[in-house]
Amino acid sequence: LKKILILGAGGFAREACLHILDTVSNCDIAFYDDFPKSDNLKIKNKVFKIYKNFEFAQSEGFKEFIIGVGIPNTKILLTKKAFESGLQAHDTIVHPKAHIQDAQIGVGGIICPGVILTTNITIGDFVVLNLNTTIGHDAFIGDFSTCNPGASISGLCRLEESVYFGVGAATKEGISISEGVTIGGQAFVTKSITISGSTWVGVPAKELKH
Ligand SMILES: CC(C)(COP(=O)(O)OP(=O)(O)OC[C@H]1O[C@@H](n2cnc3c(N)ncnc32)[C@H](O)[C@@H]1OP(=O)(O)O)[C@@H](O)C(=O)NCCC(=O)NCCS
Numbered sequence: 159l160k161k162i163l164i165l166g167a168g169g170f171a172r173e174a175c176l177h178i179l180d181t182v183s184n185c186d187i188a189f190y191d192d193f194p195k196s197d198n199l200k201i202k203n204k205v206f207k208i209y210k211n212f213e214f215a216q217s218e219g220f221k222e223f224i225i226g227v228g229i230p231n232t233k234i235l236l237t238k239k240a241f242e243s244g245l246q247a248h249d250t251i252v253h254p255k256a257h258i259q260d261a262q263i264g265v266g267g268i269i270c271p272g273v274i275l276t277t278n279i280t281i282g283d284f285v286v287l288n289l290n291t292t293i294g295h296d297a298f299i300g301d302f303s304t305c306n307p308g309a310s311i312s313g314l315c316r317l318e319e320s321v322y323f324g325v326g327a328a329t330k331e332g333i334s335i336s337e338g339v340t341i342g343g344q345a346f347v348t349k350s351i352t353i354s355g356s357t358w359v360g361v362p363a364k365e366l367k368h
Pocket residue numbers: 228288306307323324325340341342343344345357358359360366
């Protein structure tokens with residue numbers, strides 16, 4: 159029996175639970191949340207425990223984790239706590255309905271149904287590639303980055319660490335995006351973004367300044 163702890167207990171964590179159950183046979187799943195709204199989650203009529211203490215989860219056999227949140231800064235906080243408590247990252251979960259042709263993939267992340275990765279692609283640690291994300295040749299996705307459903311990353315693009323790439327957004331080929339950048343839903347990124355932590359929206363994407 160494989161035991162996997164999902165970090166987070168929100169909507170994406172519940173989706174991640176189903177993706178893991180589709181992928182790993184004979185698997186026992188539980189959740190971790192700093193401030194859980196209840197003691198457990200009910201998914202498809204099955205009850206899953208939510209821990210708020212990593213030591214307790216470990217004592218009950220949960221020694222490996224997968225990230226279950228999309229926001230990069232939350233991923234960083236949760237993985238830091240999990241490592242400090244002695245847990246280890248499980249290999250990234252690659253759903254059987256994802257099509258992975260030629261990619262190097264890190265640990266602790268999740269690659270959802272419908273994702274397509276073609277050739278010479280590098281995916282870092284704790285990366286979430288949500289439903290139907292496509293990533294073209296020679297692309298690089300940095301640690302803690304998230305691509306929301308339907309993201310299209312063209313060939314030769316580079317997303318540095320902790321990029322949050324919005325639902326249905328796309329890049330022109332050969333674009334680099336700096337650390338901590340947010341790309342809004344449905345944006346089209348036509349040139350490299352060098353301002354770390356900035357937010358870009360629209361077609362073509364322009365910086366959103368509050
Ligand atoms: C870009 C984004 C991060 C901005 O969020 P925010 O900082 O809370 O911004 P606000 O909602 O306050 O919007 C600020 C302005 O930007 C506009 N805006 C927000 N998102 C936009 C988008 N994706 N495209 C174009 N304009 C957008 C708003 O209409 C608003 O314009 P206004 O000031 O003229 O009214 C967010 O809207 C977004 O697109 N997030 C991605 C969501 C996603 O992928 N979800 C999937 C989860 S699985």
